[in-house]
Amino acid sequence: MGNRRKKRSPEQRDGLLVLNKPSGPTSADCLNDIKHQLKQFKIGHAGTLDPLASGVLLVMLGNGTKLAPYLSGATKTYCGTFRLGITTDTLDIQGKTVSETEVTATKEDVEREILYWKELTEQEVPAYSAAKHEGKPLYSLAREGKETPVKIKPIVISHVEVLDVQAKEASFRVSCSAGTYIRSLVHSLGTRIGCGAVLTSLNREQSEPFGLDHTHTLANVLENPESFSDKVIPLGETLPHWPRFHLTEPLAGLVKNGAWLPVNDEPGELLAGVLGDRAMILDHLGSPLALVEAKIQDNILKWGILRGLWSQG
Known part of the structure; x- marks a missing residue:
């Protein structure tokens, strides 16, 4: 019996595509479109984005998938908005409403609590997340109505910026360690203020060392297959911050x-x-x-x- 290796498609590229993920589809949906429409059967990504979120998604192709551990652990920067006075089961605006509370917090209260994120060293993993318990994603347990175990994970918040605070809405920018759930940061803020809060939008501006200026939209990638190769960063240039x-x-x-x-x-x-x-x-x-x-x-x-x-x- 010979070594039966999966045949490589002639269209398969090796390297990195920096995708500007649209809000709506899952990260897996985006990869499946590229995989099947552009015949990139060996594909992966470095750091998933929730369906609500948009922005930088590092898509690894061919031998580029070997880089996963060295790209997925990098610092991420996000710009987002949240709404006070509401909580949902998913901790974002797309979930089922759990509670609604009157907002009495002042602008100063909200600004202080956003900046407090920098003091946090751990957070609770959301029940609706891809984190696994006994091999099963937490979101599948949650959808089945089963109790999800409380998982605490260490985080590092390296930069926090208050962009705007209105009566019930606020916007922010945050840089954090890989795997940090921004939904959980917002939820913890809502708990501390006492009225609840949910994430309403999120854009990943950077997944070091790549930012939005390196990205290509999903529509542009799929609609122009003839120029796909030009959009792929060659394997030798995928870690520009390494000697x-x-x-x-x-x-x-x-x-x-x-x-x-x-x-x-x-x-x-x-x-x-x-x-x-x-x-x-x-x-x-x-x-x-x-x-x-x-x-x-x-x-x-x-x-x-x-x-x-x-x-x-």
Whole structure:
């Protein structure tokens, strides 16, 4: 019996598409459209967006799916709005109303509580979320009317900005660690103020290192298949914030065989780095070979392979 590998479609690209997701469809809906209409059968994304949310969605294609752990953990920046005096089961305006309360909070109260987000170090995961319990998404348990376990997760809020506060509405900008639920931030604010609050709109402005200025709309991607390749960031340029090293053929051959190369301690030189640094290694033609990290092996600082990127044929 031979090794039965799934046949690759001739249209399959390798790299990254920075999509401007529209509000409405799920992230999975957007990927399915690209997958089937453009024959991108090997596809994934780095950090889902709720149906209500729009903005930067990093879509990984072909060998680009290997980058998932290195793109999905990046800081995200959002601009959003919320409404006071209401709570829903999903914590956003699209859910079923649970309570309605008179709003007595002042503008100063609301501004203070938005800025308080920066003090938070953990949050409760919403019942309607893709987080899993015993292998099953919480949203499917919630939809079945079953009790969802309370899950607490650590978060880091690195920047908070109050944009506008009106009688019952407010807008904000927030930068946070990957996986932070903005719905939960709004819900916690509503609880602290005492009248409840729900998220009414959300736009992801950045998923580091890519922002809205790098994006393509879903409609434009699907309606212009002939220019799809031009919209895909090549694999070698998908981590622009990482150093890149172009190797000679002999060194590239060693990397393909799994060898760890010594770290050069001369700044600016080939393979230069310090403990903990990460880099992308490319061959002499510019094709990506591997993602590496500077680690100690046998008391020597070497570039250890995190993930091979070369095409396996």
